[in-house]
Amino acid sequence: MKAAVFYGKEDLRVEEVPEPTEVGPGQIKVKVGYAGICGSELHIYYYPELVPQISDTPHPLTGAKLPQILGHEISGTIVELGEGVEGLEPGDRGAVFPMVASCGECSACRHGVPATCKLMASVGANAPGGGLSEYLVVDASKFHRLPEEVSLRMGALVEPMAVGWHAVVRSEAKAGDSALLVGAGPVGIGAWYGFRARGIEKVLVSEPNEDRRAAIAALGATVIDPVNEDLAAAVAKLTDGEGVSVAIDAAGAQAAFTSALESLAPGGRLSLVAMHEQPVQFNAAGVMLGQTEIAGSVGYDPEDFDAIIEAMSRGVYSAEGWVADRELEEVVDAIEELHAGIGSKVLIRIG
Numbered sequence: 001m002k003a004a005v006f007y008g009k010e011d012l013r014v015e016e017v018p019e020p021t022e023v024g025p026g027q028i029k030v031k032v033g034y035a036g037i038c039g040s041e042l043h044i045y046y047y048p049e050l051v052p053q054i055s056d057t058p059h060p061l062t063g064a065k066l067p068q069i070l071g072h073e074i075s076g077t078i079v080e081l082g083e084g085v086e087g088l089e090p091g092d093r094g095a096v097f098p099m100v101a102s103c104g105e106c107s108a109c110r111h112g113v114p115a116t117c118k119l120m121a122s123v124g125a126n127a128p129g130g131g132l133s134e135y136l137v138v139d140a141s142k143f144h145r146l147p148e149e150v151s152l153r154m155g156a157l158v159e160p161m162a163v164g165w166h167a168v169v170r171s172e173a174k175a176g177d178s179a180l181l182v183g184a185g186p187v188g189i190g191a192w193y194g195f196r197a198r199g200i201e202k203v204l205v206s207e208p209n210e211d212r213r214a215a216i217a218a219l220g221a222t223v224i225d226p227v228n229e230d231l232a233a234a235v236a237k238l239t240d241g242e243g244v245s246v247a248i249d250a251a252g253a254q255a256a257f258t259s260a261l262e263s264l265a266p267g268g269r270l271s272l273v274a275m276h277e278q279p280v281q282f283n284a285a286g287v288m289l290g291q292t293e294i295a296g297s298v299g300y301d302p303e304d305f306d307a308i309i310e311a312m313s314r315g316v317y318s319a320e321g322w323v324a325d326r327e328l329e330e331v332v333d334a335i336e337e338l339h340a341g342i343g344s345k346v347l348i349r350i351g
């Protein structure tokens with residue numbers, strides 16, 4: 001079968017590899033439909049030295065080592081069931097939950113944050129197999145079935161939408177709330193849809209980049225350019241001067257964090273999903289006097305996948321205008337273009 005195999009820094013080859021034939025107890029073999037690529041693949045491709053989990057040494061939990069098939073945003077169709085798999089059939093379509101192993105013993109694992117486990121292993125990175133290949137064997141428990149109304153193409157968007165969705169879950173937003181979303185990259189788009197799916201109609205999206213702003217506006221979002229427009233005035237207008245109930249920082253810069261925090265109404269909650277490279281400063285007295293909460297959000301849970309699939313079946317999501325399709329042979333071009341800032345979301349068509 002064909003697969004995109006990562007050998008090392010800026011060395012990703014589309015080549016013939018053996019098709020996985022062993023489907024163990026509790027596992028399924030999946031014929032991949034689509035596999036998305038995102039910042040994670042860019043990170044691995046350009047800066048593998050910063051990703052120590054991917055190396056020549058076998059991963060302690062999964063045994064995976066270089067060369068590694070990439071791709072962790074995966075949809076596909078079951079072609080074979082291992083022994084003892086119940087409730088699934090060949091022909092079932094689904095999205096694959098890529099985080100397949102964590103140590104179960106560290107503080108992060110024991111406190112319900114396995115995404116932060118140092119041994120967290122993900123398909124397409126440091127567990128055997130990846131979505132950028134024709135077939136993949138995974139545990140059946142990682143397969144989230146898609147209903148009739150949800151296409152394989154949408155199915156591959158479940159994982160990239162899940163980070164933003166989880167940030168909305170962490171914001172504890174409920175129907176009728178107002179929200180400020182700072183940052184409209186792929187995580188921001190996921191958060192915006194997360195708000196919509198939960199019945200939050202009053203959402204203001206702040207994004208300085210013109211292309212990103214236009215992309216999310218085309219999905220129906222109300223947008224603002226925080227550099228050239230008055231964000232505080234826009235929040236006041238949206239909320240009759242009260243401030244928003246929740247805010248999400250999906251940008252990761254000091255100015256973004258500050259405006260998200262300062263837009264909150266008393267008792268409001270800021271969900272922080274962006275990876276800040278630098279420490280931020282904030283008005284602690286304001287947090288104290290407003291009894292404001294700041295909640296971190298990392299990765300996603302299996303329940304987030306099911307909730308997104310349910311929202312997709314209601315027609316909440318659209319891939320119109322912000323998702324580009326490419327072939328497996330074009331995967332390196334696609335990575336280079338994303339790196340150059342062209343486009344925002346790429347799906348590789350496999351099956």
Ligand SMILES: [Zn+2]
Pocket residue numbers: 037038039040072073159160
């Ligand atoms: Zn991703």
Ligand SMILES: [Zn+2]
Pocket residue numbers: 102103104105106107108109110117118119
């Ligand atoms: Zn752990």
